[in-house]
Structures are given as C-alpha cells and as structure tokens.
Amino acid sequence: GPGQAIMYAGLQELGVANGEDLKETLTNCTEPLKAIEQFQIENxxxxxxxxxxxxxxxxxxxxxxxxxxxxxxxxxxxxxxxxxxxxxxxxxxxxxxxxxxxxxxxxxxxxxxxxxxxxxxxxxxxxxxxxxxxxxxxxxxxxxxxxxxxxxxxxxQDNQALFGDEVSPLLKQYILEKENILFSNDISVLHNFFSPSPKTRRQGEVVQKLTQMIGKNVKLYDMVLQFLRTLFLRTRNVHYCTLRAELLMSLHDLEISEICNVDPCHKFTWCLDACIREKFVDNKRARELQGFLDGVKKGQEQVLG
CATH class of the missing domain: 1.25.40 (Serine Threonine Protein Phosphatase 5, Tetratricopeptide repeat)
Structure with missing residues (x-):
C-alpha cells in the first residue's frame, strides 16, 4: 500500500535495498536462485x-x-x-x-x-x-x-490552540471532580474534600498531568495560567484559582526554580500553603500575607497573578 511505499522510499534514500529492489532483480534475471543468494550476501x-x-x-x-x-x-x-x-x-x-x-x-x-x-x-x-x-x-x-x-x-510552545486542545479536557475534569465531591450527599466524601493536606491534594491526576506537560517551560506555564484566568473571569468558579495554586506548588515541590522564581504569586502561595498545612496562622505569617495583599492595586483584585 501507500504506507509501505513511503517506508521503502526512506530506505532507498539511505541506499538500503528493500523488497521492491528484490522484486525488480527477480523480474529481470535469468537465474532466480543465484540472484537471491547474491541479494542475501549483499544485504x-x-x-x-x-x-x-x-x-x-x-x-x-x-x-x-x-x-x-x-x-x-x-x-x-x-x-x-x-x-x-x-x-x-x-x-x-x-x-x-x-x-x-x-x-x-x-x-x-x-x-x-x-x-x-x-x-x-x-x-x-x-x-x-x-x-x-x-x-x-x-x-x-x-x-x-x-x-x-x-x-x-x-x-x-508555538501552537497555543493545539496546547489548548490538550489542556482543556484536563481543566474540565478537575472542575467536575471538585463539584462532584462538594455536591455529594455522602458526608465521608465531603470530609475527604477538606481533610487531605495540600501536598496530598496536589498529587491528583490533573495537577500531575499538567505539571508533566509544562516541565520547566515558562511559556507553557504562562499559557495554562492564561487559560485559567480567562475561565475564572468568565465563570467566577473558584476551583480554577485552587488549581492555579496547586499547580504552582506542585512545581515548587519539584524545585522547578525556572518557573517558581518568575511567578509573582509564588511566595504568597507558599506562605499560605504552610498555614493550611499547619492549620495555624502565626503573627509573622499573617504580616507576610498582609504585605502581599497590600501590594494589590485597587480594581485589579480579581486577576492577581
């Protein structure tokens, strides 16, 4: 078939004999057995x-x-x-x-x-x-x-639409998972929503897949943040914000400084993560968090980071 022909063409380019060559040799020869033996020796x-x-x-x-x-x-x-x-x-x-x-x-x-x-x-x-x-x-x-x-x-990194096609189903999956738990009638399921530590929570499938897709690529990370920001402003669904924080901390866990060092929310998220982990906000951390929030300009609150 045509697929086979393409493969053979690749071999021809490299000067390697293939099935087509053998067919041609056998068609034009007088002693087929000798021709086959010669082909075997050569190839x-x-x-x-x-x-x-x-x-x-x-x-x-x-x-x-x-x-x-x-x-x-x-x-x-x-x-x-x-x-x-x-x-x-x-x-x-x-x-x-x-x-x-x-x-x-x-x-x-x-x-x-x-x-x-x-x-x-x-x-x-x-x-x-x-x-x-x-x-x-x-x-x-x-x-x-x-x-x-x-x-x-x-x-x-040079095809945002294609990357969007890959990321979009993951974002949908994340929101669905969160909402299924929150709207559940089962009290133990609800308990599981709030009880895991932040580090356990970001081991979830979607966060891990996105972390792997991004690697150390700042451009791809920015694209994901852009998708999340757009979706959040359109829907006001806070789960997009949670995902943004979990993704950043997942990269932080892997010590991907290429991304963490350029994310303006890194120190704020890291500090907040520690407070949630310890279920306690001491004075030093409270001042630190307040300092970050004081830096937000009036009217820009909804799209910090």
Whole structure:
C-alpha cells in the first residue's frame, strides 16, 4: 500500500535495498536462485565469520527471519542506549551536533514501526528539534501521538490552540471532580474534600498531568495560567484559582526554580500553603500575607497573578 511505499522510499534514500529492489532483480534475471543468494550476501549481516555459522541455525530449524529479527532488536536496544548516553557526554554543542546528524539520517524512516523508537528517542534528547521536523510531526496524527512529551512541549510552545486542545479536557475534569465531591450527599466524601493536606491534594491526576506537560517551560506555564484566568473571569468558579495554586506548588515541590522564581504569586502561595498545612496562622505569617495583599492595586483584585 501507500504506507509501505513511503517506508521503502526512506530506505532507498539511505541506499538500503528493500523488497521492491528484490522484486525488480527477480523480474529481470535469468537465474532466480543465484540472484537471491547474491541479494542475501549483499544485504545480510556484514560479518565474514557469520557466513559459516548460519548453516547451524538451519540445522536447528531456526528461520533466517527469526535470526535477523533478534539481531535487529538487539542492535536497536544498543542504539537506544547509545543515543541516551550521547545526550549526556562531551561538550554541549558536540553532543547535540551528533544527535542532529543522526536525526537527519534516520528521520526518513520515522514511519517504519521498527525504527520509529530510535528516531523518537533522538528527538526527545534534542532541546531544539529543527523546525521543519516539528512541523512534519505535528502534521501527522500518529507521529504526534508517538512523540515524547519533551518534543510535544517544543510544538506546543508555538501552537497555543493545539496546547489548548490538550489542556482543556484536563481543566474540565478537575472542575467536575471538585463539584462532584462538594455536591455529594455522602458526608465521608465531603470530609475527604477538606481533610487531605495540600501536598496530598496536589498529587491528583490533573495537577500531575499538567505539571508533566509544562516541565520547566515558562511559556507553557504562562499559557495554562492564561487559560485559567480567562475561565475564572468568565465563570467566577473558584476551583480554577485552587488549581492555579496547586499547580504552582506542585512545581515548587519539584524545585522547578525556572518557573517558581518568575511567578509573582509564588511566595504568597507558599506562605499560605504552610498555614493550611499547619492549620495555624502565626503573627509573622499573617504580616507576610498582609504585605502581599497590600501590594494589590485597587480594581485589579480579581486577576492577581
């Protein structure tokens, strides 16, 4: 089919023979068996000592496909390990240059299921995947789905609408969860709403997913805050404010200073978090909180942070 053709085209670009080439060879040759043998020699594992060992596999009834598949899987594992190692060794420019070269060579095979994990692994370790490659990934639903969150962040930061599509269901889920508990007739369910410590509460699925989607990316964090602010001003639903605070403190727990240091609400939220955790506000903290609130300009109260 067409998918198969695209995969084969990728191999051709790299000068690797494929099924189509074999078909052509067999169509135009006079001695098919000789042609097949020649094709096997040219495209098999290039290890002289292997040729004499292969007949032993035949004696054991092990198909060549099975043998080649196991060699291939083993090599792919080694390559994945090597890519992860390259991403950590040597000078920064050099290691990324190596990975970029590898991406350039392998990207044409990204649609091939057996090679795809390697291409995805290379992209995951590149802090800046070339724009052209990101566009190709974004345009293909399956590739987009298969790529790591590190690559998706690079796509999202310049595509607010796409990021919004990913975040929106999570925000809906969060509000629903809160309201289902608050409107419940079951007293133990209600007790569970107020009793967990703030740290336990922010282990919730939505907060954790958003934390992972944002990583250390200030731009994505700002986008999420923008969504929350818009939704809060539209609905006046205070759960959006709770989510904003929980998200910030979740990043604080992970010590992501890149974001915490630039969020104007960080110290205020941190202080409040400690008061809730200890179920007590001492004079020093009360003065601290008051100091933050005194800094809010008249008329701007509803969108602090």
């Amino acid at each position: 098999g594992v290039l290890l002289p000592s292997l040729q004499s060992a292969l007949p032993f596999l035949d004696l054991h009834g092990t198909p060549r496909l099975e043998f080649h598949q196991s060699v291939f899987d083993e090599l792919r594992e080694k390559l994945l390990e090597r890519v992860s190692a390259i991403a950590l060794e040597g000078k920064v420019e050099e290691r990324y240059k190596k990975l970029e070269d590898l991406l350039e060579k392998s990207f044409s095979l990204v649609k091939m299921p057996s090679i795809q994990p390697v291409v995805m692994c290379v992209m995951k370790h590149l802090p800046k995947v070339p724009e052209k490659k990101l566009k190709l990934v974004m345009a293909d639903k399956d590739l987009y789905k298969a790529c790591a969150v590190e690559v998706k962040r690079q796509i999202w």
